[in-house]
Amino acid sequence: EAQVTQNPRYLITVTGKKLTVTCSQNMNHEYMSWYRQDPGLGLRQIYYSMNVEVTDKGDVPEGYKVSRKEKRNFPLILESPSPNQTSLYFCASSSLATGVDTQYFGPGTRLTVL
Amino acid sequence: AQKITQTQPGMFVQEKEAVTLDCTYDTSDQSYGLFWYKQPSSGEMIFLIYQGSYDEQNATEGRYSLNFQKARKSANLVISASQLGDSAMYFCAMREGLSNSGYALNFGKGTSLLVTP
Numbered sequence: 238e239a240q241v242t243q244n245p246r247y248l249i250t251v252t253g254k255k256l257t258v259t260c261s262q263n264m265n266h267e268y269m270s271w272y273r274q275d276p277g278l279g280l281r282q283i284y285y286s287m288n289v290e291v292t293d294k295g296d297v298p299e300g301y302k303v304s305r306k307e308k309r310n311f312p313l314i315l316e317s318p319s320p321n322q323t324s325l326y327f328c329a330s331s332s333l334a335t336g337v338d339t340q341y342f343g344p345g346t347r348l349t350v351l
Numbered sequence: 352a353q354k355i356t357q358t359q360p361g362m363f364v365q366e367k368e369a370v371t372l373d374c375t376y377d378t379s380d381q382s383y384g385l386f387w388y389k390q391p392s393s394g395e396m397i398f399l400i401y402q403g404s405y406d407e408q409n410a411t412e413g414r415y416s417l418n419f420q421k422a423r424k425s426a427n428l429v430i431s432a433s434q435l436g437d438s439a440m441y442f443c444a445m446r447e448g449l450s451n452s453g454y455a456l457n458f459g460k461g462t463s464l465l466v467t468p
Binding site for chain 1: 386388394397398401444455459
């Protein structure tokens with residue numbers, strides 16, 4: 238089954254404790270992206286990657302890191318989480334083939350930073 | 352400036368009726384794509400329908416259709432024969448530029464739809 242998976246789905250942590258949210262897709266998509274969703278603000282892009290070893294900042298990259306060592310994986314790293322990073326995070330992927338660019342989303346990771 | 356505007360924070364519709372969710376967009380690109388996603392209370396984002404800026408016909412997917420009015424820069428979602436399971440948040444989104452550019456989706460703030468029996 239074609240899908241985007243994220244782990245963990247729920248996480249409660251404390252300020253300053255490094256964490257990684259994993260994202261994996263099995264559709265051989267070139268493009269992967271991370272969004273955060275906050276009430277009243279909709280979804281905002283954090284980072285994206287056009288292919289292996291190619292990453293770039295989105296609208297709200299501060300406090301986050303990413304890496305793309307393999308095509309299928311795109312982990313999101315919070316080196317020193319803070320309470321303002323409490324949010325619902327989505328990973329998404331899409332093909333870059335012309336005309337086939339629907340972004341498919343993972344199930345979301347609900348993060349609480351105390 | 353907001354690129355995607357959804358003016359209806361909440362909507363009610365009776366089961367089996369049709370409902371239109373509004374979306375207007377702002378772009379100077381000639382090539383762009385418009386998407387609708389559904390987010391039920393469980394939280395996942397479910398892709399519903401896509402309309403390319405060069406598509407001459409309105410997109411349809413089952414009970415979903417997209418009323419694309421390019422001159423007005425609107426891309427309204429029409430859900431026919433509403434079902435209780437359609438109750439969810441609905442997001443309109445836009446990708447500017449070519450489809451192989453990998454640009455971010457710009458999302459609206461969403462419309463909460465409640466389908467009543």
